[in-house]
Every structure is written in C-alpha cells, then in structure tokens.
Amino acid sequence: xxxxxxxxxxxxxxxxxxxxxxxxxxxxxxxxxxxxxxxxxxxxxxxxxxxxxxxxxxxxxxxxxxxxxxxxxxxxxxxxxxxxxxxxxxxxxxxxxxxxxxxxxxxxxxxxxxxxxxxxxxxxxxxxxxxxxxxxxxxxxxxxxxxxxxxxxxxxxxxxxxxxxxxxxxxxxxxxxxxxxxxxxxxxxxxxxxxxxxxxxxxxxxxxxxxxxxxxxxxxxx
Amino acid sequence: xxxxxxxxxxxxxxxxxxxxxxxxxxxxxxxxxxxxxxxxxxxxxxxxxxxxxxxxxxxxxxxxxxxxxxxxxxxxxxxxxxxxxxxxxxxxxxxxxxxxxxxxxxxxxxxxxxxxxxxxxxxxxxxxxxxxxxxxxxxxxxxxxxxxxxxxxxxxxxxxxxxxxxxxxxxxxxxxxxxxxxxxxxxxxxxxxxxxxxxxxxxxxxxxxxxxxxxxxxxxxxxxxxxxxxxxxxxxxxxxxxxxxxxxxxxxxxxxxxxxxxxxxxxxxxxxxxxxxxxxxxxxxxxxxxxxxxxxxxxxxxxxxxxxxxxxxxxxxxxxxxxxxxxxxxxxxxxxxxxxxxxxxxxxxxxxxxxxxxxxxxxxxxxxxxxxxxxxxxxxxxxxxxxxxxxxxxxxxxxxxxxxxxxxxxxxxxxxxxxxxxxxxxxxxxxxxxxxxxxxxxxxxxxxxxxxxxxxxxxxxxxxxxxxxxxxxxxxxxxxxxxxxxxxxxxxxxxxxxxxxxxxxxxxxxxxxxxxxxxxxxxxxxxxxxxxxxxxxxxxxxxxxxxxxxxxxxxxxxxxxxxxxxxxxxxxxxxxxxxxxxxxxxxxxxxxxxxxxxxxxxxxxxxxxxxxxxxxxxxxxxxxxxxxxxxxxxxxxxxxxxxxxxxxxxxxxxxxxxxxxxxxxxxxxxxxxxxxxxxxxxxxxxxxxxxxxxxxxxxxxxxxxxxxxxxxxxxxxxxxxxxxxxxxxx
Numbered sequence: 001x002x003x004x005x006x007x008x009x010x011x012x013x014x015x016x017x018x019x020x021x022x023x024x025x026x027x028x029x030x031x032x033x034x035x036x037x038x039x040x041x042x043x044x045x046x047x048x049x050x051x052x053x054x055x056x057x058x059x060x061x062x063x064x065x066x067x068x069x070x071x072x073x074x075x076x077x078x079x080x081x082x083x084x085x086x087x088x089x090x091x092x093x094x095x096x097x098x099x100x101x102x103x104x105x106x107x108x109x110x111x112x113x114x115x116x117x118x119x120x121x122x123x124x125x126x127x128x129x130x131x132x133x134x135x136x137x138x139x140x141x142x143x144x145x146x147x148x149x150x151x152x153x154x155x156x157x158x159x160x161x162x163x164x165x166x167x168x169x170x171x172x173x174x175x176x177x178x179x180x181x182x183x184x185x186x187x188x189x190x191x192x193x194x195x196x197x198x199x200x201x202x203x204x205x206x207x208x209x210x211x212x213x214x215x216x217x218x219x220x221x222x
Numbered sequence: 223x224x225x226x227x228x229x230x231x232x233x234x235x236x237x238x239x240x241x242x243x244x245x246x247x248x249x250x251x252x253x254x255x256x257x258x259x260x261x262x263x264x265x266x267x268x269x270x271x272x273x274x275x276x277x278x279x280x281x282x283x284x285x286x287x288x289x290x291x292x293x294x295x296x297x298x299x300x301x302x303x304x305x306x307x308x309x310x311x312x313x314x315x316x317x318x319x320x321x322x323x324x325x326x327x328x329x330x331x332x333x334x335x336x337x338x339x340x341x342x343x344x345x346x347x348x349x350x351x352x353x354x355x356x357x358x359x360x361x362x363x364x365x366x367x368x369x370x371x372x373x374x375x376x377x378x379x380x381x382x383x384x385x386x387x388x389x390x391x392x393x394x395x396x397x398x399x400x401x402x403x404x405x406x407x408x409x410x411x412x413x414x415x416x417x418x419x420x421x422x423x424x425x426x427x428x429x430x431x432x433x434x435x436x437x438x439x440x441x442x443x444x445x446x447x448x449x450x451x452x453x454x455x456x457x458x459x460x461x462x463x464x465x466x467x468x469x470x471x472x473x474x475x476x477x478x479x480x481x482x483x484x485x486x487x488x489x490x491x492x493x494x495x496x497x498x499x500x501x502x503x504x505x506x507x508x509x510x511x512x513x514x515x516x517x518x519x520x521x522x523x524x525x526x527x528x529x530x531x532x533x534x535x536x537x538x539x540x541x542x543x544x545x546x547x548x549x550x551x552x553x554x555x556x557x558x559x560x561x562x563x564x565x566x567x568x569x570x571x572x573x574x575x576x577x578x579x580x581x582x583x584x585x586x587x588x589x590x591x592x593x594x595x596x597x598x599x600x601x602x603x604x605x606x607x608x609x610x611x612x613x614x615x616x617x618x619x620x621x622x623x624x625x626x627x628x629x630x631x632x633x634x635x636x637x638x639x640x641x642x643x644x645x646x647x648x649x650x651x652x653x654x655x656x657x658x659x660x661x662x663x664x665x666x667x668x669x670x671x672x673x674x675x676x677x678x679x680x681x682x683x684x685x686x687x688x689x690x691x692x693x694x695x696x697x698x699x700x701x702x703x704x705x706x707x708x709x710x711x712x713x714x715x716x717x718x719x720x721x722x723x724x725x726x727x728x729x730x731x732x733x734x735x736x737x738x739x740x741x742x743x744x745x746x747x748x749x750x751x752x753x754x755x756x757x758x759x760x761x762x763x764x765x766x767x768x769x770x771x772x773x774x775x776x777x778x779x780x781x782x783x784x785x786x787x788x789x790x791x792x793x794x795x796x797x798x799x800x801x802x803x804x805x806x807x808x809x810x811x812x813x814x815x816x817x818x819x820x821x822x823x824x825x826x827x828x829x830x831x832x833x834x835x836x837x838x839x840x841x842x843x844x845x846x847x848x849x850x851x852x853x854x855x856x857x858x859x860x861x862x863x864x865x866x867x868x869x870x871x872x873x874x875x876x877x878x879x880x881x882x883x884x885x886x887x888x889x890x891x892x893x894x895x896x897x898x899x900x901x902x903x904x905x906x907x908x909x910x911x912x913x914x915x916x917x918x919x920x921x922x923x924x925x926x927x928x929x930x931x932x933x934x935x936x937x938x939x940x941x942x943x944x945x946x947x948x949x950x951x952x
Contacts, residue, residue, distance in 0.1 A: 009560065010468050012384020016652040035558075049650075051382040054468025110377050112647045141381070141647045199649045204666070204781065 001221050003029040003044040006072065006088075008063045013049035013085065017198040021046065024214035032068055039071040043221050044081045047072070047088025049141070049196060059102060059144045060090030069095055081125050081217055082190045086142055089182070089192035098183055098192045099157070100149035105142070106175025112141035114206075115195060116168035117181055124164050124188035129216035136209035138195040140173050140181075145194040147176035147183075157183055164191055226527045227258040227584055235259075239266035245597060252591035260529045260577070260585045265592065267442065267495035267533055268502060271757050274596035277723040278755045281736045285750045286743040291712050292751055293414060299340040299491065300410075301751025302417055303713045305777050309667055310414045311674055312346035315354070315407035315717040315773040317756035321462040322404040326371025330404050331379040331465035332537050337408040338383060339491035342474050343540065345418040345481050346410025349651060350665045351380045353390035353406050354678040354717065354771040358399030360634050360949050365394070368402050369642075370950065375465075376406070377645040382467035383474070386654050387646035388663035391678050394634040400761025405717040405754075407773040409676055411667055418481060422488040422508035422543040422569055429501065429512060429567040430549065432556050433473045433492075433539035435522035439463045440496070440535025450722055450760040469538040469561070476559040477540065485548035492539040498532045500541040501567075502575060506593035508543075511572030516579040520562040528579035543569060603729035609687040609823040612807035616816050617882055623860075624931050626815045626886065628941055630857045631864060633814040637945030659869075661706040661787045661853055662776070673784065675709030675776040681856070682767035684824035687808045689731045693738025693770060694827040698890060700774030701746050702853035705836035706893060708784045708843030709776035711746065716753040716772050721765025723757045731768040732757075738827075739770060745829035746836075748774070785843055787852035788869020789920040794849050795902050796874055798915040799835055800892030802859065804883020810856045811886040824888075831891040838912055839893055847905045850896040860885040860927065862894045863917075867925050867935045868942055876918040876927035885928070896920060 003021050007014050014031065021029045021044075029046070032039055039045075053062035063069065069091070076082045076097055084092035092098040105111055114137050119130040130136065149157070154177055157163050165182035172179045174194070182193025197210030229235070236246045239262055249265045250256055257265060271277060287295035293310055294302035300314035318333025338348045353376055358365050369392075380387045385408070422429070440463035480486060488508060490500040497519070505512035516528050526534075544552055549565060556563040570576070575592065577585040620626070630636055643658035655673060656664035662677040679699040685692030697714065704711040716739070721728040743749050759766045778784055789796075806812055808824035842848045850869075854862040867873055878884075894917070897905050906914065918927075926932040 009472055010382070012382075012471065012650055016650065019652060050384060051468060051471070054382070054466070056468065109374070110381060110645045110647070112381075112649065113644050139649055141649060143381075196649070199652055201652075204655060205649075205652065 001025060001043040001218065002040065004032045004039065004042045005029050005046045005048055006032050006034065006068055008034045008052035008066065010052045010054050011048050011050035013196065013198060017046050017048045017085065020198045020201045020214045024218045034066040034068050037067040037071065039068060039075065042075060042080050044217060045072055045075065047084040047091050049086030049088060052087055052091065060087060060094040063091045064094035073097060076190055079189065081221060083126060084192040085196055086194055089194055090144065092192040097190050098185060099153045100147055102144045103146040103148050104144050105146050110143040111173045112139065113173065114139045115173055116171045117195060118166045118168055120163045120166045121161050124184045124191055125220045126191045126213050126217050127164055128220055129212040135168060137200065137207055138197055138210050139199050140195050142194055145174040145176065147180040149177060154178060160186055162186065165193055226529055227260055229259045231256055231259065231262060239263065240270060241266055245269060248597065252588055252595055260532065261587055263529050263533050264498050264585060264587060267498055268592045269596040273495050273499055275755055276596045277599050277601050277757060278732065279598050280600055281733055284736060285740045287749050287751065289747055289749045292749055295751050296753060298419060299343045301713065301715060302344065303751060304414060308414050310412045310417060311409060311775055312341050312344045312412050313407065313409040313715055313775055314340050314752040315405055315715045315771065316754040317717050317719060318404045318406060319401065319719065319756050319759055322372055323402050325462040326368045327375040328462050328464050330372040330375030332463045333404050333406040334376050334379040335465045335467060335470050335537055336493050337406045338385060338470065339493065341408045341410040342477055343418065343489050343491045344412060345416050346412035347478060348385045348408050348410040349653065350409045350663065350676060351385050351387040351406065352663065352676055352678050352773060355390065355392040356398045356403035356769060357394050358402065359396040360394050362399045366950060372404055373642050373645050379465055379467040381647040383471050384650050386648045386650050388648050388654055388657050388665060389676055389678065392639055392642055395682065395767055397767045400764065401759045401766055403719050403769055405771045407678060407715060409674060409775060416481065418486060418489050420488050420490040420504050420507050422504040422510060424487055425510060425569055425571050427487055427543050427546055427569045428549055428565045429514065429569065430542045430544055430552065431519060431539065431564045431566045432542065433561055434466060434469050434536055435520040435562055436531055436534050436536045437522045438526065438530055438534060441530055441533045450758050463535045463537050465537050472559040472561055473538055473540065476556050476561055479555050480552055485544050485552055487543045487545055489540060489542045492541055494535065496533060496535045502589060502592045504541060504543060505569065505575060506589045511570035511574045511589065512567060513570050513576045514567035516577060518564050518566040520564055528577060528584040532577065601723050601729045602726040603733045604726045605730050606689050606734055609821045612812065612822050616818050620816060620882060623885055623928060624933060626811065627860055627864065627933065629815050630810060630861055631938055632941040632945045633810065635810050635856050636861060638943045639946065640943060641946035641950055655781055655784065656707065656786060661703040662709065664707055664781065664784055666781055671780050673778045673781040675704045675707050675778060676774065677703035678771055678773045679703060680769055680771045682769045683808050683813065685735055685768040685770065687821050687824050689734025689768060690738040691824055691827055693735035694742040694829065695824065695890060696770055696772045697739050697742035697746065697748060698827050698829065698832045699853065699855055700772045701748055701832060701836055702893065704774050704776035705839045706787060706851040706853045707778065708840060709778035710840060711748050711774055711776040713749050713751045714743065714772050714774045716750055716770055718753065718755045719759050719766060719769040719771065720757050721760045728765055735768055735770045742829055746833055783843055783846065785848050785851055786869065787866060788850055789866050789872035789874060789896055790849050790870060791872065792920055794896045794898050794920045796917045796919060797895050797897060798859065798892065798917050799838065799895060799912065801889065801913045802884055802887060803889050804881060804887035805889045806883050806887050809858065809886060809888045825890050827890045834912060835891050835893060838909055839895065842905055842908055847897060847901045847908065848895050849898055852894050854892040854894060855888065858886040858888050864925060864938050866894060868939055871923060871935050872920050873922040873924040873935050874918060875921040878915065878917050879928045
C-alpha cells in the first residue's frame with residue numbers, strides 16, 4: 001500500500017507519524033510537500049500535527065488552501081483513507097472533508113497530557129482493531145482542540161455513528177461538544193482526531209494504545 | 223538631512239551607551255581616533271557585560287572545562303560532548319531575565335528561540351528544552367502575571383518548534399519580586415563529524431544572511447541586560463524582541479538541509495547584539511576581516527540607519543560564511559522554505575570590520591579589540607560571612623510532624639508543577655521516555671536504545687547563606703538527579719544569575735559559587751561545556767538571591783534499564799542510602815514550616831560521598847536491582863518518600879522513626895530507593911560498606927511513618943496538586 005504524510009511548513013509531527021507508518025506498513029511513507037500540486041495515487045494520506053503556516057491565521061486554514069490539499073481532497077473523494085491528527089484534524093475541518101471546527105481550549109491554555117478515550121465507533125477504517133467502547137489512553141497536545149458544531153451537525157454525527165473517539169467522562173481536556181475527540185466522514189475512511197496516536201505506539205513511551213490505529217488501517221486497506 | 227554619524231560624541235552619549243570614561247578612552251586608543259556614532263554603538267554592545275563577560279571572565283577561567291567526553295567546551299555557540307557511536311550531545315543554557323520581566327511572553331519566548339538557535343547553529347537537531355524559572359513571592363501582585371506570561375511564552379515557542387519541553391524548575395522568593403529569572407536550556411543531538419563552528423575562513427568567501435528580516439526590535443537589548451532595573455524599566459519594552467517560532471522552525475529545517483552538504487564554512491546565529499556580534503565573532507575566530515554592505519540586509523522597516531541594523535536583535539536570523547560559488551544551491555534551499563537569503567558581504571584579510579551603508583562607509587573598526595579587547599575586571603569582592611548555625615530553640619514552637627508534612631507538600635517549592643508543564647508539549651518527537659515531574663528527564667537518541675538524562679538545579683537559599691557550599695550543592699544535585707534515573711552524568715551548562723558585580727558582597731557571592739561549582743565539577747568529572755552569565759539582576763538596589771543554575775546532561779546506554787522516582791508496586795523494600803545528621807539549616811522546613819528567615823548555614827556537601835553514592839545507584843540500576851530511585855532534596859526524607867508515593871498512588875509503611883531533623887533535614891548525598899524482595903540481598907551486597915538503612919516496605923495507599931503517623935496518598939495528592947492551580951486562579 002502507498003501511504004503519504006503531507007508536510008506543511010510548520011508541521012512538526014510528520015516524522016513521528018512516519019515512524020509509526022513505517023512500523024505498520026514495513027516501508028517509509030512518501031513525504032509530500034505542501035507546495036506540490038501533484039500527489040501520486042495513495043491508499044492512505046496522513047495530515048500530521050504541528051503549526052502549519054504558523055497557525056497565524058485560524059488553525060489549519062492556510063494549509064487547507066495549499067496546492068497539495070486540492071490533490072488530497074480529490075483523492076479522498078475517490079476513496080483514499082485520510083487521517084488528520086491534531087493540526088491535521090483542523091485542516092480537515094477547514095477544507096470541508098469533515099464538519100465542525102476546533103475552537104480554543106475552554107481553559108484558554110495549551111494542554112499536553114494523556115487522556116482517557118472511549119472508542120465510540122470501532123467500525124471506521126482506523127478504529128477496527130479496538131473493541132466497541134474500549135477505553136484507551138492517548139495524549140493530546142493542543143491549544144485549539146475544542147470541537148464545536150451546530151446542534152444539527154452534532155445530531156447527525158451521533159445518528160450516523162460518526163463520533164469515532166470520545167474523551168472519557170470527566171477527562172475532556174478542552175471543552176469539546178459531546179466530549180468529541182475524533183470524528184469520521186460517513187464512509188468511515190476519513191478520520192480527524194485531536195489526540196496523537198503516534199505518541200503512544202510503543203511500550204517504551206508508556207503504552208501502545210495508539211499503535212492499533214496504524215495497524216488497523218493497514219489491515220483495513222490490505 | 224545630516225547623517226547619524228555626524229552626531230557629536232559627547233560624554234553623555236558615551237554614558238548612555240554604558241561605557242565608562244576609562245573604557246571609552248580604551249576604545250579611542252584602539253581606534254586611533256574618536257569613534258563615530260555607529261562605531262560607538264558597536265563597541266558598546268560588544269563590550270557590554272552581556273557580551274564581553276568583563277566582570278566574570280577572570281573567574282570563569284577557573285571552572286573545569288575538559289574531560290574525555292568533551293568535544294567542545296565554552297566559547298562556541300554551545301558545548302558539545304561525545305555520547306558514543308559517532309553521536310554528540312550539544313547543549314547550552316542562557317538567561318532572558320530582563321526581557322521576561324518587562325514583557326513576559328515575548329521575553330521568555332525569544333529566550334527559548336535564542337537557545338535553540340545556539341544549538342542548531344552547531345549542526346545539531348534540538349531534541350529537548352528545559353528551563354529554570356524564578357519568580358517573586360507568590361502573593362506579590364506581579365507574580366501571577368509574570369508566571370502566566372513566561373510559561374505561555376515558553377510553551378508558545380517550543381511547542382510550535384516541535385521540540386519537547388521535558389523538564390525544569392520553578393521557584394518563588396521575594397528577592398525576585400522586581401527581577402524574575404528565565405533561564406532556557408536546549409539539548410540537541412548531532413553527528414560528531416558534522417559539528418559546525420563559528421570561525422570564518424577563506425578570503426573572499428561570501429557572508430550570507432538568512433532567516434527573518436531585520437527590524438528595529440531589540441536594539442541595545444544586550445546593553446539593557448547589563449544594567450540594573452529601576453521603576454522606569456518597563457518603559458524599555460521596545461528593547462524586547464518579538465519571537466516568530468514558525469520562521470525559526472523553517473530556519474531549523476533549512477539549516478539542517480544545507481548542513482547535510484559541505485557548503486558551509488562557518489555559521490553563527492544572530493543573538494544578543496545581532497549582526498554586530500555574529501559578524502565580529504565569526505571574523506575574529508577565523509582570524510580574518512569582514513566587509514558588510516548593509517544595503518543588502520533584508521529589512522522590514524523603512525529608513526533604518528546602519529546603526530539600527532547593526533544593533534537590532536530581531537530574531538530568527540543566522541549569519542553564514544559559505545564556500546565561494548555555493549550560494550545558488552544554498553539560496554535554493556532557503557527559497558524553498560520561504561526564507562530571506564542575502565549575500566551581504568565577504569571576508570577580507572584586514573582583521574577589520576568595515577561597514578557600508580547608503581553609499582557611505584559608516585564604520586571601520588579593528589576586530590581584535592571588539593571581540594576580546596573589553597577590559598577584564600578583577601572587581602573587588604568580599605567573602606560572604608559565615609552564616610549562623612540553626613537554632614534548636616526554634617523547634618520549641620514547631621508543629622507536629624504530620625502538619626509539617628502537609629505544609630511542605632503544599633508549599634511553593636514542592637507542590638506539583640502540573641499547571642506549568644501541561645502547557646508545554648513534552649512528547650513531540652516521540653522520544654520522551656520520562657518528561658516533567660521526575661528526577662531527570664529522559665529523551666531517547668532517535669533510532670537508538672540510548673538516552674540523554676537532563677536536569678536543571680540550584681538552591682539559591684543555600685547559595686545565599688554559603689556560596690561555596692551552595693555552588694557545590696547545585697552541581698551535586700544535578701549529578702544526583704541524573705544518577706537517580708540510571709544515567710552517567712557527563713557535563714554541565716550553567717546560567718549564572720547574580721546581582722550587581724560592582725558591589726563587593728555580590729562579587730563575593732559570585733566568586734564563592736564558582737569556587738564551589740568548580741570543585742564539584744572537578745571531583746565529579748562533570749565539567750562545564752557552555753554557559754552564560756547574567757549580572758545586574760537588581761531592582762532599585764536590591765539584588766536577587768545568588769542563582770547559579772546548573773543544567774546537567776548524562777547518558778544511559780540502555781533505556782530499558784532506566785527507573786523512575788515512584789513506587790511501582792506493593793511489598794517492595796525501601797532503603798535510604800546515605801547518612802542523616804538532621805541538618806535543618808537553610809532548609810525548606812526552616813523557611814516554610816518555622817517561618818524563620820534568618821541566614822543559616824546550609825548542609826555541607828561531601829563530594830567523594832556524592833560520587834560513591836551516585837555510582838552505587840547507577841550500578842544497581844544497571845544490574846536491574848532497583849525498582850525506583852529518588853534523590854533527597856528540598857524537604858528532606860519525608861518529602862522524598864511522599865513524592866515516591868504520589869507518582870503512582872502506592873503507599874509505604876516506614877518502620878524507622880526520628881526527630882524533626884530526621885524527617886525534614888536536608889543532608890546531602892542521599893537517595894531513597896525501592897528494591898524488589900528477591901533483589902535485596904544482591905543490592906545490599908553491592909552497597910558494601912556504604913551507609914544503607916532499610917526504612918520499610920511499599921504498601922497500600924497510605925504513607926505510614928514514625929510513631930503511628932499516617933496520611934492517605936489521596937490526601938497528599940490533593941494538597942500537592944492543589945497549590946499551583948489555586949495560586950493562578952486566585
């Protein structure tokens with residue numbers, strides 16, 4: 001399978017996620033440059049965490065308008081799996097592949113810590129190796145992770161079972177609506193999430209709950 | 223319109239530039255004439271305390287700076303040590319005290335940005351940031367504002383750069399009310415055969431400017447950092463630089479890309495005193511001359527004078543000397559990253575710095591005197607008087623042991639720093655094996671099994687009461703923290719924060735601390751490879767506590783063997799390594815429980831014992847005998863035990879008993895370790911005749927000690943975690 005990591009200026013989790021993809025797929029992913037207008041056909045595209053274009057405008061909005069994103073959106077519409085982590089989730093909402101917006105954390109501060117998550121939907125392309133309702137630990141690190149959408153959209157996400165990951169009760173780090181940590185599109189092939197699975201994908205880092213996110217997508221695509 | 227260089231050089235102008243009449247005369251002698259306005263500005267920053275170390279140099283020379291592990295000692299952008307397999311650790315700590323007091327967010331942010339540039343200038347990729355922060359009394363009206371701004375600024379810059387902030391310390395004392403300390407440390411990893419230095423060689427080689435554009439920010443920052451504060455200091459806000467971590471991230475990546483080639487001869491970041499100090503240092507170190515054409519410098523403001531361009535401390539800029547002809551490939555890289563790239567001059571054989579601007583030669587100065595010609599002062603210093611002994615009568619009104627434990631657990635010095643470190647991205651890069659909250663942070667060397675252990679330490683109370691012992695203790699504590707995770711301490715960087723060196727008692731503190739640090743560094747084979755001196759930390763004549771912050775770095779060969787500082791499971795044996803005399807002088811107990819603020823002698827440091835105990839802990843960890851290890855520092859034995867309980871919520875049943883000094887004394891060279899039952903015999907055998915006491919066992923969720931005293935770990939946790947959030951929301 002062909003996997004790609006999109007590198008925006010200011011991306012800073014590109015290497016970390018590439019390490020996990022290589023471990024899961026056995027080969028190094030393509031590192032795709034934001035300014036390129038062409039992207040070889042990919043089975044999996046990851047938008048990594050970081051501060052694309054400095055996040056000096058609304059987080060992810062500049063990246064959403066970069067040349068490479070036209071390709072990402074086109075391939076997503078043709079069925080490529082897309083994972084947006086943290087800043088990548090923000091880019092996915094900005095480019096319209098996922099609904100809603102990530103607002104500033106309710107506590108007004110950047111927050112980096114482990115969070116307890118519930119796998120709300122284990123039928124997406126990325127969460128299939130988790131049990132339904134399984135509790136997992138994955139860290140967050142963001143200043144704008146407070147997921148917000150209008151009531152209609154939230155209801156739709158619930159009705160269509162598109163909330164992939166939720167913060168466990170009492171462990172919502174940012175004030176997100178419905179404790180949402182990650183959502184998917186209707187097909188379950190496009191997932192955006194604030195927590196960083198690549199930071200908890202080996203026992204030496206304190207746990208490997210994040211690892212199944214990568215092995216899960218590889219299994220789903222092969 | 224007349225040129226700025228036509229301004230007459232008056233005594234007042236010289237004084238405004240921070241030069242004494244004698245220093246000005248020396249400048250004139252070196253120049254062979256009276257300098258013009260631009261030249262005066264350049265001399266003033268190069269000869270400022272911040273850049274020239276004129277008050278401290280004499281004493282810095284006495285520090286141990288060599289060892290088999292040292293590749294590059296002080297004098298470069300950062301120190302470099304060998305960590306085996308062709309890898310090197312590159313690190314330095316630097317102060318950004320004055321700017322952070324005036325504008326806490328930007329002051330702290332640019333401090334972090336500056337120290338990272340120092341490290342990646344050397345060819346290293348930054349892998350960890352640490353810091354040492356000191357603020358005024360928690361209830362001082364400015365403290366919360368400063369804490370919030372500084373923490374946010376450190377996070378804002380480091381998080382965006384994608385370099386984890388993995389450790390540090392933060393303390394409060396009224397002596398910092400008008401002068402907080404922000405010391406930032408960065409550790410990077412490079413290949414030993416790809417270290418880049420500042421020296422510029424090759425007559426005719428192009429001098430290249432890369433990074434951000436130059437503005438008027440930070441002009442005379444170095445001079446500001448070399449003067450005392452007064453009530454009007456906040457008017458100096460325009461001298462504080464503004465950080466752009468996004469540009470620095472691009473600069474890092476572009477530099478790394480160019481460094482993979484062999485196009486660079488020398489490279490230096492533009493930090494304090496900006497273009498001036500970078501060009502002077504590069505040319506001087508290479509023994510050449512330099513000619514600059516300021517018309518080529520990328521600027522973001524109009525009508526900047528040459529004086530302003532030379533002295534601007536705009537951030538995220540680098541100066542490089544390239545091999546002739548390599549400009550196009552270098553420019554292509556910087557273009558791709560969207561950064562400015564400009565050839566602004568070339569090397570000459572004149573040993574002079576000549577600057578052109580707007581069709582006019584605006585400066586022509588000899589390089590040697592600029593770089594090294596500042597006078598070296600042997601400032602008068604008086605030894606700090608011997609402090610009194612702890613008065614046992616103070617204990618007559620002491621509260622019971624349990625109350626004292628609770629007081630200390632929720633004290634400004636001990637309480638959890640979670641509120642602070644959760645604002646730092648401590649995990650990015652995926653190699654943080656132990657982040658904030660432990661004894662030393664542990665960061666894996668990417669793609670290997672080995673790790674760097676890092677810690678920042680100093681106890682200013684000790685340094686104030688007895689600079690020599692305090693200086694020793696700071697080094698010893700960094701050493702202990704690194705040993706406690708199982709790593710071998712290799713080298714240190716330091717950030718020496720003191721008051722006005724023109725006062726003999728302050729200079730006495732400085733001399734004393736350096737004596738102690740030097741002795742400790744020698745005995746522990748823990749040399750100084752880089753550092754920074756920050757003097758004039760005074761406001762309205764009140765100096766800070768002497769604060770020589772130490773940043774220690776160590777190496778562990780196999781990270782699988784590293785241990786943490788928390789009890790992991792029930793039924794493990796708890797040992798105390800080291801003797802307890804019960805020294806309460808200058809302790810946290812004296813300050814926060816007894817509320818006695820007399821100057822009392824701190825505990826003595828036995829360096830041979832530190833080496834022996836540190837060695838035992840390392841060996842025991844290497845042999846897999848320890849489940850946890852924790853050094854004993856502020857608050858003594860009981861505090862160490864409580865902290866070990868808190869880490870994972872496991873209690874302890876302590877069978878030994880003693881007096882106040884036993885529980886809260888701060889005797890040095892001590893550790894608490896936890897040992898699984900089947901390893902106890904081997905551990906005791908390994909300890910041979912070193913002082914080892916069995917204290918009890920890990921047990922349940924309660925800490926039980928002394929004559930049937932106990933407290934639940936939950937209650938300890940609530941006290942421990944409550945203090946900081948309560949402070950910041952009050």
